[in-house]
Amino acid sequence: MSATQLLVTSDRGRRRSRDRRRWTLKEVVFHVVVLAILIVILYPVAWMLLSTFKPSSQIVGNAELLPRDVTIENYETALGGIGGVSFWTFFQNSTILAVLSVIGVVLSSALAAYAFARIDFPGRTAYFGIMIGTLLLPFHVVIIPQYIMFNAFGMVNTFTPLLLGKFLATEAFFVFLMVQFMRGLPRELDEAARIDGAGHYRTFWSIMLPLLKPALVTSAIFTFIWTWNDFFGPLLYLKDPDLYTLPIALRLFVDQSSSADYGGQMAMAVLALIPVFLFFLIFQRYLVDGVATQGLKG
Amino acid sequence: MTVDTLAPPAPPEQLTPPPAPRRPRRRWEDIRAGYVFLAPWLVGFLLLTAGPMVASLYLAFTDYNLFSPPQWVGFDNFVRLWSDPDYLQAWKVTAVYVLVGTPLKLAAALGVALILNAAFRGSGFYRSAFYLPSLVGASVSIAVVWKAMFIDDGPVDSIQQFFGFPAGGWVGDPDKTMPMLILLAVWQFGAPMVIFLAGLKQVPHELYEAASVDGAGPIRKFAAITIPMLSPVIFFNLLLETINAFQVFASAFIISGGTGGPARSTLFYTLYLYFRGFRDFQMGYASAMAWILVLVIAFITVIFFRSSRLWVHYAGDEGR
Numbered sequence: 277m278s279a280t281q282l283l284v285t286s287d288r289g290r291r292r293s294r295d296r297r298r299w300t301l302k303e304v305v306f307h308v309v310v311l312a313i314l315i316v317i318l319y320p321v322a323w324m325l326l327s328t329f330k331p332s333s334q335i336v337g338n339a340e341l342l343p344r345d346v347t348i349e350n351y352e353t354a355l356g357g358i359g360g361v362s363f364w365t366f367f368q369n370s371t372i373l374a375v376l377s378v379i380g381v382v383l384s385s386a387l388a389a390y391a392f393a394r395i396d397f398p399g400r401t402a403y404f405g406i407m408i409g410t411l412l413l414p415f416h417v418v419i420i421p422q423y424i425m426f427n428a429f430g431m432v433n434t435f436t437p438l439l440l441g442k443f444l445a446t447e448a449f450f451v452f453l454m455v456q457f458m459r460g461l462p463r464e465l466d467e468a469a470r471i472d473g474a475g476h477y478r479t480f481w482s483i484m485l486p487l488l489k490p491a492l493v494t495s496a497i498f499t500f501i502w503t504w505n506d507f508f509g510p511l512l513y514l515k516d517p518d519l520y521t522l523p524i525a526l527r528l529f530v531d532q533s534s535s536a537d538y539g540g541q542m543a544m545a546v547l548a549l550i551p552v553f554l555f556f557l558i559f560q561r562y563l564v565d566g567v568a569t570q571g572l573k574g
Numbered sequence: 575m576t577v578d579t580l581a582p583p584a585p586p587e588q589l590t591p592p593p594a595p596r597r598p599r600r601r602w603e604d605i606r607a608g609y610v611f612l613a614p615w616l617v618g619f620l621l622l623t624a625g626p627m628v629a630s631l632y633l634a635f636t637d638y639n640l641f642s643p644p645q646w647v648g649f650d651n652f653v654r655l656w657s658d659p660d661y662l663q664a665w666k667v668t669a670v671y672v673l674v675g676t677p678l679k680l681a682a683a684l685g686v687a688l689i690l691n692a693a694f695r696g697s698g699f700y701r702s703a704f705y706l707p708s709l710v711g712a713s714v715s716i717a718v719v720w721k722a723m724f725i726d727d728g729p730v731d732s733i734q735q736f737f738g739f740p741a742g743g744w745v746g747d748p749d750k751t752m753p754m755l756i757l758l759a760v761w762q763f764g765a766p767m768v769i770f771l772a773g774l775k776q777v778p779h780e781l782y783e784a785a786s787v788d789g790a791g792p793i794r795k796f797a798a799i800t801i802p803m804l805s806p807v808i809f810f811n812l813l814l815e816t817i818n819a820f821q822v823f824a825s826a827f828i829i830s831g832g833t834g835g836p837a838r839s840t841l842f843y844t845l846y847l848y849f850r851g852f853r854d855f856q857m858g859y860a861s862a863m864a865w866i867l868v869l870v871i872a873f874i875t876v877i878f879f880r881s882s883r884l885w886v887h888y889a890g891d892e893g894r
Contacts, residue, residue: 313689397604425626538722
């Protein structure tokens with residue numbers, strides 16, 4: 277991992293100084309090749325977006341991107357909701373879950389990371405090893421007993437099973453990310469705070485947390501997007517359509533709409549992805565650098 | 575991510591020891607604060623990871639349907655698994671996906687990373703754009719779109735007809751659902767590509783210059799410099815992507831309409847586990863499946879780390 281830890285941004289200055297130069301043949305070839313790949317890669321996204329403005333009958337039967345007749349009826353269908361539950365209910369459920377998950381993950385991971393990175397107490401190394409071990413553990417081995425437990429507590433069909441782990445720092449990846457970040461912060465800060473009479477709580481809250489901001493932002497963005505896109509958790513625990521998040525609502529919509537209504541399905545797919553696209557546009561630097569330096573999966 | 579690349583926590587003794595008389599109090603404070611800060615994680619680990627792991631190990635040796643108490647059956651679940659044709663099919667589907675999909679995805683990631691590494695104007699933009707599919711690829715939305723692209727007379731069918739291939743969508747054809755899902759995996763090459771790019775930037779330029787002086791061509795340079803220098807990153811990507819590939823769920827679930835079909839061609843391990851555990855409520859059987867998956871992934875991880883000594887090149891450890 278640390279082999280990948282370098283600043284991808286470091287070449288920006290170098291590139292900027294080249295901007296005035298004339299285009300070389302090599303550079304033109306480069307752009308032609310990369311643009312060709314880009315068109316292939318982004319074709320599905322473009323096709324999805326543009327198809328939502330076509331009447332369903334025009335979606336199949338051709339590979340064209342641009343709609344011949346523009347319509348917004350697909351969006352009307354999608355926003356109409358399913359089985360008496362409004363689209364906005366699903367949107368609201370997804371938002372509540374994602375926002376609470378962000379708060380839970382950021383808070384609990386930062387607390388755990390401070391213990392791992394900055395407090396000297398017996399057993400710390402062993403706990404850290406265990407935490408790293410959970411990174412590689414497939415979640416399938418815990419879902420069945422977890423389900424049995426939440427079922428016994430009457431928590432199936434509530435948001436609790438989807439949120440509890442987030443508030444208990446079970447997303448080891450973010451704990452690890454913050455530990456790595458904190459280890460890079462100078463120890464002198466803690467020492468100075470201690471000499472000034474600050475205890476661990478004060479040091480954590482007033483010194484570490486503000487400095488940890490880049491790692492907190494990266495964790496928050498990834499948590500939001502992963503929670504927003506999560507399918508398995510809501511599929512297991514949410515039974516009542518009033519509680520559905522967008523991914524499982526979309527699945528229900530696909531199951532219930534007639535198989536020819538690809539327009540409506542894709543309109544809802546697009547609507548479900550809009551927040552993710554917005555996050556991507558706003559925070560792409562954080563996202564891509566988060567992957568480059570920490571190997572966060574997409 | 576990987577256990578042995580982590581720097582061990584700095585030995586605390588070396589860091590400005592507190593004044594001797596205060597030491598006992600300070601130490602007690604540290605222990606207390608340590609457990610207070612670690613409390614959420616510790617509770618989460620015991621309640622949601624360790625406890626459930628022990629429970630599922632027990633359940634793997636029982637018959638349990640969530641409604642009546644578990645019945646101890648010994649190794650019965652494990653014996654039955656090996657004569658369950660659906661289970662064997664699930665392994666086959668998953669193995670093909672992992673063994674074909676992962677190398678293709680990493681090859682695409684490395685190939686595009688090598689091109690982008692030229693670092694011309696616009697490289698940053700391309701890097702972000704190529705990353706986008708990784709961010710959305712596992713979502714239900716993309717699975718819905720992917721399915722729509724590969725239906726009869728969908729865009730892919732139109733293109734293949736245009737080039738004179740036999741007509742027909744891929745969604746209903748058991749021989750083509752796997753290629754379709756592998757394409758979806760390869761489409762998400764952006765995340766490993768970003769990691770490869772970061773690794774490529776660390777290869778010292780002097781090595782290439784020295785090789786040029788010695789008369790090495792581009793292929794020789796790639797094989798003798800790029801690949802060895804990049805091997806820690808290749809190792810990291812390979813391990814991460816392999817483990818992730820075992821856990822694909824949403825795309826297969828949506829594309830098969832929640833069936834694992836047609837003709838069980840998308841019956842991934844995770845899908846079958848879900849069916850057994852949460853559709854048929856055979857929770858003992860599903861727990862046995864989960865434990866076999868854990869052991870297989872653990873075994874693969876160990877093999878990766880063992881073999882890494884033979885092919886992963888850590889250049890003087892200066893990267894750590």
